[in-house]
Amino acid sequence: MRANFLFSVWPYMAFSLLAVGLAIRCLLEQKRMDAVRAEMAEAWSVFGGANVWRAVVALLLVVHVAVLLLPQSVLAWNSHPLRLYLFEAIALIAGLAALVGWAKLTWRQVSHGNRSVITELSDTIFLALLLLAIASGVLMAALYRWGSLWGALVLTPYVASILRGGPAPGLATQMPFFVRLHVFSAFAMLAVLPLTRLAAFFVFALHSSLALMGRPVSAAVHAAERWLRRHNPAPWLWPEED
Amino acid sequence: MGWVACRSIENLRRSLVLALLIAVGVQTSWAEDESENTALKFAPEAAATFNKRCTACHTYGKGIKVGPDLKGVTERRKRDWLIKFIHASSVVIKSGDRTATDLFAQFKQQRMPDWTDLSDKQINDILDYVAIGGPDIKPADERSAELGTAADAENGRDIFSGRKGLKYGVQACAACHSVQGAVFGGSLGPDLSRTYFKYQDRALTEFLRHPCFQWSAGTPEAHYLTAKESFSLKVFLRQAALQQSAKTDKREEHSRSAKADGTSGHGGPGDAQKGKAP
Numbered sequence A: 001m002r003a004n005f006l007f008s009v010w011p012y013m014a015f016s017l018l019a020v021g022l023a024i025r026c027l028l029e030q031k032r033m034d035a036v037r038a039e040m041a042e043a044w045s046v047f048g049g050a051n052v053w054r055a056v057v058a059l060l061l062v063v064h065v066a067v068l069l070l071p072q073s074v075l076a077w078n079s080h081p082l083r084l085y086l087f088e089a090i091a092l093i094a095g096l097a098a099l100v101g102w103a104k105l106t107w108r109q110v111s112h113g114n115r116s117v118i119t120e121l122s123d124t125i126f127l128a129l130l131l132l133a134i135a136s137g138v139l140m141a142a143l144y145r146w147g148s149l150w151g152a153l154v155l156t157p158y159v160a161s162i163l164r165g166g167p168a169p170g171l172a173t174q175m176p177f178f179v180r181l182h183v184f185s186a187f188a189m190l191a192v193l194p195l196t197r198l199a200a201f202f203v204f205a206l207h208s209s210l211a212l213m214g215r216p217v218s219a220a221v222h223a224a225e226r227w228l229r230r231h232n233p234a235p236w237l238w239p240e241e242d
Numbered sequence B: 001m002g003w004v005a006c007r008s009i010e011n012l013r014r015s016l017v018l019a020l021l022i023a024v025g026v027q028t029s030w031a032e033d034e035s036e037n038t039a040l041k042f043a044p045e046a047a048a049t050f051n052k053r054c055t056a057c058h059t060y061g062k063g064i065k066v067g068p069d070l071k072g073v074t075e076r077r078k079r080d081w082l083i084k085f086i087h088a089s090s091v092v093i094k095s096g097d098r099t100a101t102d103l104f105a106q107f108k109q110q111r112m113p114d115w116t117d118l119s120d121k122q123i124n125d126i127l128d129y130v131a132i133g134g135p136d137i138k139p140a141d142e143r144s145a146e147l148g149t150a151a152d153a154e155n156g157r158d159i160f161s162g163r164k165g166l167k168y169g170v171q172a173c174a175a176c177h178s179v180q181g182a183v184f185g186g187s188l189g190p191d192l193s194r195t196y197f198k199y200q201d202r203a204l205t206e207f208l209r210h211p212c213f214q215w216s217a218g219t220p221e222a223h224y225l226t227a228k229e230s231f232s233l234k235v236f237l238r239q240a241a242l243q244q245s246a247k248t249d250k251r252e253e254h255s256r257s258a259k260a261d262g263t264s265g266h267g268g269p270g271d272a273q274k275g276k277a278p
Helices: A002-028 A033-047 A051-069 A071-077 A081-111 A117-143 A147-164 A169-173 A177-195 A199-230 B002-037 B044-054 B079-087 B089-094 B098-106 B120-131 B150-161 B195-207 B227-264 B271-276
Strands: none
Touching: A002 A147, A002 A169, A002 A177, A002 A199, A033 A081, A033 A199, A051 A071, A051 A081, A051 A147, A071 A081, A071 A147, A081 A117, A081 A147, A117 A177, A147 A169, A147 A177, A169 A177, A177 A199, B044 B120, B079 B089, B079 B120, B089 B098, B150 B227, B195 B227
């Protein structure tokens, strides 16, 4: 029952919290883009970290996205033992480097001044979940070899089942504890994200894309206004009385 | 009383249908695998039809059930007669055919259903299947691993490690399992070095017929391993288990002899020199 909740209901709750949270922040900060920019700078100073940290996070994201979006290509790449060892070794080293990066980041977070208790608390929870995700990932790679193989075979279909709207929790619940912890913490991070300083990036991106999408509409409205001004039917309809 | 009888008849009918479905499924998959490279070839549909329509009333080599035993029927009767009889036994009996009327009398005037929907080719295929002893053919994976050759073991190693792809596209065992000293595979699942001795041949055959893990979101795969792949894996696992146990025996023997040397030679003249030896 609990496992069913964690792996079939919780993912949707996390997605909903992410969507609703970002939407509310977008609405609240619609007219305060300068404040959003300032918050982005603050978030960058807290979460940006060193170059190595950014490279490692980007690498880990690429690896995860590759396993989730191109499982067949990953399996084909891993069909040669040497390539498999290389892939796994790089992922493990990146995971270990991410742990070191996380420690530095947390130290910076502790020493950094802040605006509100909620943001502070959310950032701390987000960092704690990030630690869970990285540590469980490293333990997975160390204890349960060839995660890129069985991940592509079992976890990719699980995530696909979530996205298709017909979750198959059995795929996740049959896995060892650290794998389940990794999956759970990933969804939990999504749920907490709108309350953190990192959300400023998403708010800015959403606002910019909405503005970009709205540009043709506003251009059409302006054109219509201009046309109406030129061909104003009012004088014809209501001629000025002399 | 009547209600109990009805219930038991209903239960019996359900069990028969279930057994029939299982038999059809298993036999179809065997036939597919068998047709890979055996000399005895038969149409998989013939085996399925035989199991679906004949086995409810006939046995193959196990005596009379409702109708006669079908082992050797193609030698006892002429092919033309069999085709006519299977197609419409009522017509053959009504025509006064001696053999048909005798059978009708012998089997308590219970007539075989008219299988008018079967074509002559379908009936011929079933008769061919019966003639070559199809119902008695064991699937390749049921053969004992002891009968496997070195080539089978090598094939099994290739299948296990993923060097050789599996027919139904299933991922190689090495994604999750290892075999000590043979394949450096994954560690999500247990090490399979001693699995052959743990399960023994028959249980391992059964085990290899079903996926050990849920791979996809839908129902479990209908096709997992072919009988030949399964047999090769069994041979490889047996070889690995034998090598493991030989290693363990050697180690134990070595430690026993070392212990014996230690106790018997305690305080002996050669001890000082033994201690210096590398």
